Amino acid sequence: SGxxxxxxxxxxFASSLGVLLKTLGLRxxxxxxxxxxxxxxxxxxxxxxxxxxxxxxxxxxxLDLGNYERFxxxxxxxxxxxxxxxxxxxxxxxxxxxxxxxxxxxxxPHITDAIQEWIERVAMISVDHSGEKPDVCIIELGGxxxxxxxxxxxxxxxxxxxxxGHENFALAHVSLVPIIGPVGEQKTKPTQTTIRELRALGxxxxxxxxxxxxxxxxMFCHVGKEQVISVRDVLSTYHVPLLLKEQGVLSFxxxxxxxxKIHISTEQLIKGECILKEWTKLTEDHDRLNKSVTIVLVxxxxxxxxxxxSVIKALDHSVLKCExxxxxxxxxxxxxxxxxxxxxxxxxxxxWNILSSANGILVPGGFGNRGTEGKIAAAKWAREKRIPYxxxxxxxxxxxxxFARNVCGFSDANxxxxxxxxxxxxxxxxxxxxxxxxxxxxxxxxRSTIFQDGTEEWSTTRKLYEASNFMAVGxxxxxxxxxxxxxxxxxxxxxxxxxxxxxxxxxxxxxxxEIMELRGHPFFVGTQYHPEYLSRPLKPSPPFxxxxxxxxxxxxxxxxxx
Numbered sequence: 001s002g003x004x005x006x007x008x009x010x011x012x013f014a015s016s017l018g019v020l021l022k023t024l025g026l027r028x029x030x031x032x033x034x035x036x037x038x039x040x041x042x043x044x045x046x047x048x049x050x051x052x053x054x055x056x057x058x059x060x061x062x063l064d065l066g067n068y069e070r071f072x073x074x075x076x077x078x079x080x081x082x083x084x085x086x087x088x089x090x091x092x093x094x095x096x097x098x099x100x101x102x103x104x105x106x107x108x109p110h111i112t113d114a115i116q117e118w119i120e121r122v123a124m125i126s127v128d129h130s131g132e133k134p135d136v137c138i139i140e141l142g143g144x145x146x147x148x149x150x151x152x153x154x155x156x157x158x159x160x161x162x163x164x165g166h167e168n169f170a171l172a173h174v175s176l177v178p179i180i181g182p183v184g185e186q187k188t189k190p191t192q193t194t195i196r197e198l199r200a201l202g203x204x205x206x207x208x209x210x211x212x213x214x215x216x217x218x219m220f221c222h223v224g225k226e227q228v229i230s231v232r233d234v235l236s237t238y239h240v241p242l243l244l245k246e247q248g249v250l251s252f253x254x255x256x257x258x259x260x261k262i263h264i265s266t267e268q269l270i271k272g273e274c275i276l277k278e279w280t281k282l283t284e285d286h287d288r289l290n291k292s293v294t295i296v297l298v299x300x301x302x303x304x305x306x307x308x309x310s311v312i313k314a315l316d317h318s319v320l321k322c323e324x325x326x327x328x329x330x331x332x333x334x335x336x337x338x339x340x341x342x343x344x345x346x347x348x349x350x351x352w353n354i355l356s357s358a359n360g361i362l363v364p365g366g367f368g369n370r371g372t373e374g375k376i377a378a379a380k381w382a383r384e385k386r387i388p389y390x391x392x393x394x395x396x397x398x399x400x401x402x403f404a405r406n407v408c409g410f411s412d413a414n415x416x417x418x419x420x421x422x423x424x425x426x427x428x429x430x431x432x433x434x435x436x437x438x439x440x441x442x443x444x445x446x447r448s449t450i451f452q453d454g455t456e457e458w459s460t461t462r463k464l465y466e467a468s469n470f471m472a473v474g475x476x477x478x479x480x481x482x483x484x485x486x487x488x489x490x491x492x493x494x495x496x497x498x499x500x501x502x503x504x505x506x507x508x509x510x511x512x513x514e515i516m517e518l519r520g521h522p523f524f525v526g527t528q529y530h531p532e533y534l535s536r537p538l539k540p541s542p543p544f545x546x547x548x549x550x551x552x553x554x555x556x557x558x559x560x561x562x
Contacts, residue, residue: 019275031080
């Protein structure tokens with residue numbers, strides 16, 4: 001749980017604790033509770049809530065589930081994200097079916113029971129390839145203690161601690177100790193207040209996380225000094241698991257939950273030891289990076305960088321593999337457009353200066369017309385100046401529109417999303433997708449992409465997937481996660497390919513374009529899917545890795561030979 005302010009780092013703590021538990025050889029799963037009324041995150045604005053993370057089963061979920069998957073290297077389901085909307089929907093559907101046998105349906109016990117039953121069910125679902133049930137489930141309660149919308153979940157957790165027993169339930173509370181005034185005095189009163197409120201609701205934290213003022217917090221919050229943990233700012237989030245380990249968090253939970261009683265196979269113990277070694281090496285490598293690579297991200301939600309969190313993490317994973325330090329620069333796409341030159345010439349000039357400094361240009365996914373022409377201008381710059389380019393989802397469609405206009409001669413080429421009456425609609429709405437019901441109606445989740453015959457010798461993307469072991473030996477398909485409503489118009493495929501833009505990967509029907517590659521360019525790749533969702537710290541996404549390598553001036557051929 002969290003107190004004082006939201007966004008304090010519960011997700012990173014939960015993920016880091018999961019990593020530590022895995023170092024013991026335990027199987028770990030995670031659940032995120034979001035108290036909002038939405039059924040899922042799919043229709044929420046990225047500027048308000050950050051990115052929408054997509055799972056294998058097509059679930060559109062909170063970005064914290066992305067943190068869980070990356071840190072724990074697990075595969076979660078949409079049921080691992082609980083929302084108030086999902087719980088109420090389930091209870092109301094039961095009531096409509098008459099399953100409550102005429103009883104008055106209330107928040108307590110019906111809503112709180114539904115929450116507990118959901119947690120118990122999902123906590124037992126395997127999240128790795130073993131098919132085994134997890135040993136530990138980490139639950140993160142979104143928002144802050146005291147929020148009205150969180151009340152049913154707090155009450156459910158109060159009941160849950162007795163339902164499963166004290167020895168199977170522990171609570172870590174993440175709070176803020178602000179530093180006030182020029183003398184830099186740390187104030188503990190906000191933490192005392194939030195823990196007092198938590199206790200009044202029937203929950204006592206076993207582990208309050210706080211910076212540096214252990215004695216005072218211990219005394220006023222009724223916990224031992226060893227239970228107060230300082231989580232200071234670190235160079236990267238990858239340092240947090242080791243920071244927690246240094247302060248005895250793993251030892252505390254090992255004793256508090258009697259984790260040694262769980263039978264762990266020799267194979268799992270060895271895996272746990274490997275995780276600790278690999279994570280330690282990861283942080284050491286991160287601290288030793290000297291050479292840098294500059295990536296410019298051209299987007300429309302740049303005011304909140306969490307809108308592109310998975311993209312940023314995928315870049316992080318790739319620069320670590322390439323032994324480079326990431327310099328990520330942001331360009332608001334609309335500021336590259338001609339109309340911005342008239343309205344705000346200084347911003348327009350600054351945006352173009354940033355773009356021209358790029359070692360690589362990335363255009364991520366997005367929806368809506370705003371900034372479209374700016375993204376098209378960025379793709380044109382990358383193509384003509386031979387700067388490595390990676391387009392994701394909309395970024396692929398943008399590259400196709402630019403190429404169709406300026407190389408194929410279709411001057412009014414556009415997407416049906418932006419100009420429904422364009423003569424040359426090179427991007428169209430998928431026929432099976434609803435345009436009126438927006439929630440959960442896109443092409444979502446894990447889908448197969450098949451590399452086309454004849455691409456074995458020259459396709460950079462195909463070679464990247466083969467070299468990274470993302471593609472099974474003897475096959476020519478990959479599985480990646482999707483989230484889109486529009487696609488490249490197959491009627492224009494031949495016209496584009498004749499001019500040099502090749503669609504090296506397509507879906508099972510051969511009609512849906514999945515991977516675009518510009519032959520003869522150092523690296524100009526677009527993917528209809530979102531490769532960032534499957535990127536891991538120790539196993540970077542192939543398109544991102546190739547993009548970063550090309551941007552850093554590293555030879556892709558050497559990787560393929562290795």
